[in-house]
Amino acid sequence: MKILYAASEAVPFCKTGGLADVAGSLPAALAAQGAEVAVVLPLYQKVKEKFGDQLYFECYDYVDLAWRHSYCGLFSLERDGVTWYFLDNEQYFNRPELYGYMDDGERFGFFSRAVVRMLPHFKFWPDVLHCNDWQTALVPIYLKDDGVREDRFRSIRTVLSIHNIEYQGRYNPQVLGDLFGLDHGWADDGTILMDGDVNLLKGAILCADAINAVSPTYANELKTPYFAHRLDGIMRRCSYKLSGVLNGIDVKRYDPATDPIIAVNYSAGDMAGKQADKAELQKLMGLRQEPYVPVVGMVSRLVSHKGLDLVCEVLHDMMELPMQLVILGKGDRKYEEFFQWAANQYPGRMAVRLDYNEELSMAIYAGADLFLMPSKSEPCGLSQMIAMRYGTVPIVRETGGLKDTVQPYEAWRDAGNGFTFANYAGSDMLYVIREAVYLYKDYPDAFARLRRRAMEGDFSWARSAGDYLHIYSSVTGQPWPPVTEEAEPAPAEEAPVQEAPAEEAAAPAQEETPAEPVPAPAEEAPPEPAGEGPSAPEAVPAEEPAAPVEELPAAAPAKAKKPAAKKRTAAGKTSAKTGRKTPAKKQTTPGKGTAGK
Numbered sequence: 001m002k003i004l005y006a007a008s009e010a011v012p013f014c015k016t017g018g019l020a021d022v023a024g025s026l027p028a029a030l031a032a033q034g035a036e037v038a039v040v041l042p043l044y045q046k047v048k049e050k051f052g053d054q055l056y057f058e059c060y061d062y063v064d065l066a067w068r069h070s071y072c073g074l075f076s077l078e079r080d081g082v083t084w085y086f087l088d089n090e091q092y093f094n095r096p097e098l099y100g101y102m103d104d105g106e107r108f109g110f111f112s113r114a115v116v117r118m119l120p121h122f123k124f125w126p127d128v129l130h131c132n133d134w135q136t137a138l139v140p141i142y143l144k145d146d147g148v149r150e151d152r153f154r155s156i157r158t159v160l161s162i163h164n165i166e167y168q169g170r171y172n173p174q175v176l177g178d179l180f181g182l183d184h185g186w187a188d189d190g191t192i193l194m195d196g197d198v199n200l201l202k203g204a205i206l207c208a209d210a211i212n213a214v215s216p217t218y219a220n221e222l223k224t225p226y227f228a229h230r231l232d233g234i235m236r237r238c239s240y241k242l243s244g245v246l247n248g249i250d251v252k253r254y255d256p257a258t259d260p261i262i263a264v265n266y267s268a269g270d271m272a273g274k275q276a277d278k279a280e281l282q283k284l285m286g287l288r289q290e291p292y293v294p295v296v297g298m299v300s301r302l303v304s305h306k307g308l309d310l311v312c313e314v315l316h317d318m319m320e321l322p323m324q325l326v327i328l329g330k331g332d333r334k335y336e337e338f339f340q341w342a343a344n345q346y347p348g349r350m351a352v353r354l355d356y357n358e359e360l361s362m363a364i365y366a367g368a369d370l371f372l373m374p375s376k377s378e379p380c381g382l383s384q385m386i387a388m389r390y391g392t393v394p395i396v397r398e399t400g401g402l403k404d405t406v407q408p409y410e411a412w413r414d415a416g417n418g419f420t421f422a423n424y425a426g427s428d429m430l431y432v433i434r435e436a437v438y439l440y441k442d443y444p445d446a447f448a449r450l451r452r453r454a455m456e457g458d459f460s461w462a463r464s465a466g467d468y469l470h471i472y473s474s475v476t477g478q479p480w481p482p483v484t485e486e487a488e489p490a491p492a493e494e495a496p497v498q499e500a501p502a503e504e505a506a507a508p509a510q511e512e513t514p515a516e517p518v519p520a521p522a523e524e525a526p527p528e529p530a531g532e533g534p535s536a537p538e539a540v541p542a543e544e545p546a547a548p549v550e551e552l553p554a555a556a557p558a559k560a561k562k563p564a565a566k567k568r569t570a571a572g573k574t575s576a577k578t579g580r581k582t583p584a585k586k587q588t589t590p591g592k593g594t595a596g597k
């Protein structure tokens with residue numbers, strides 16, 4: 001199975017959020033299970049600066065998009081069994097930041113167009129092109145568009161992962177032709193139009209062969225208006241191809257026993273180091289050296305959907321408890337100013353750093369006792385998993401991936417791996433924080449067992465990579481694990497190979513997609529109201545975990561043999577792999593100024 005994974009950021013190359021962590025670790029996990037995997041990213045300035053000398057220049061070509069004819073360089077690098085490709089165009093990507101420019105639509109339009117146009121230069125013709133969020137949402141659309149004219153594009157199946165539906169890539173419909181090179185038919189039939197705007201994510205949701213949300217609960221939430229940012233009707237309509245696959249974390253990178261960044265290493269079997277890390281954190285943040293007072297940590301972007309209003313609302317009540325509070329993050333000014341002000345009210349007990357700082361975040365994961373994440377919505381959330389891995393017990397609101405990863409503490413049967421609350425209400429949050437703080441102080445043995453359960457959870461990619469391989473298998477019709485030649489000669493032909501996918505991918509999306517407005521099935525239950533439900537006195541309402549929207553078969557055993565990989569020699573491939581190492585390739589786009597050097 002040949003997978004091309006397209007993303008706009010990936011660790012260790014470039015990162016602004018959780019997408020980068022996923023794109024940085026899932027591909028290697030897929031490769032470890034026997035798939036052939038390549039990833040394609042833009043060649044940002046940051047990547048060039050940090051990895052320029054490791055990049056291998058493959059070739060260049062020109063990409064036509066609307067009236068533009070732009071240079072596109074192709075660089076590569078091998079890492080953990082995965083080929084990483086970087087698409088170079090200095091005008092678009094040689095800038096200090098990844099996003100936030102007024103021409104982001106044009107930049108990622110170019111990137112998505114280039115991913116499809118550069119396919120002949122990649123080491124294989126993919127069976128599946130897996131794209132992520134709005135920045136690569138045009139990929140399935142371009143494949144359909146090109147597939148009408150060129151057969152070879154029809155063989156590729158597409159998967160779209162939704163990491164956060166809030167960002168949809170919305171533009172004025174007048175730019176459809178000029179920026180994205182698409183015929184107005186795509187808007188006329190409503191495929192790419194939403195509320196009068198071009199909406200790239202909506203187009204991809206309709207065009208992709210499979211879509212998945214980054215946790216089972218988020219997949220269900222996306223069918224309700226409260227979470228779907230107006231795309232709930234589309235999500236309900238596409239629920240037949242929607243699944244929820246929980247993210248994993250890189251458990252090698254995040255291992256308290258070996259992590260070189262934290263002050264002292266430790267493990268579930270020997271927790272002495274964690275106490276030392278706590279002392280170190282208190283010193284670092286100017287908190288009192290109080291070994292028996294629980295430290296509550298937060299590492300978060302300071303934005304509303306992270307649930308910060310709740311923290312602001314009950315902060316003073318929290319600080320009445322025998323606890324310390326550490327906050328790291330930056331974001332909206334109102335939160336920054338409030339937390340800074342509050343920290344001054346509680347010197348030695350509360351500390352705030354308005355920063356994005358990897359090292360300090362690890363000091364908090366390692367040194368804190370409790371980790372607070374009261375998100376209003378959280379597609380998956382990785383911080384709670386990292387915290388658990390470091391024995392820092394999470395306190396979370398039951399939404400999205402938080403609900404799927406944290407099971408509430410139940411004293412009576414000594415179960416659970418954290419503390420949870422359901423309603424978006426400050427009083428409910430305060431209730432569980434109090435419960436957590438007093439469990440730490442008054443019942444250290446029970447707290448130690450709880451902490452141990454948190455540390456022993458399996459948050460590796462091994463399980464979820466298997467779920468993705470089953471999605472790939474279902475859209476391609478290729479069996480997974482692959483059927484090996486030696487096994488069972490008889491039924492070999494009957495396997496549904498290549499040509500047998502359920503729908504005819506080549507059929508232009510236009511026919512199947514009725515125009516706006518989308519008729520929303522009426523039977524959906526209304527979503528849980530956001531905030532003001534009565535607060536549950538027992539904050540552990542033990543709702544059963546949401547079932548995955550579309551249950552996938554259990555993960556395959558990881559033994560899969562590598563299918564004999566026939567290297568496709570793509571037409572038009574220029575002298576690839578000549579061994580030339582020309583890291584900072586000069587750009588030669590006619591008529592385009594090169595931004596910077």
Ligand code: GLC
Pocket residue numbers: 017018019022163164214247378379380381382
């Ligand atoms: C987004 C989501 C976050 C998720 C991450 C990776 O950043 O907000 O919840 O963990 O993507 O999928």
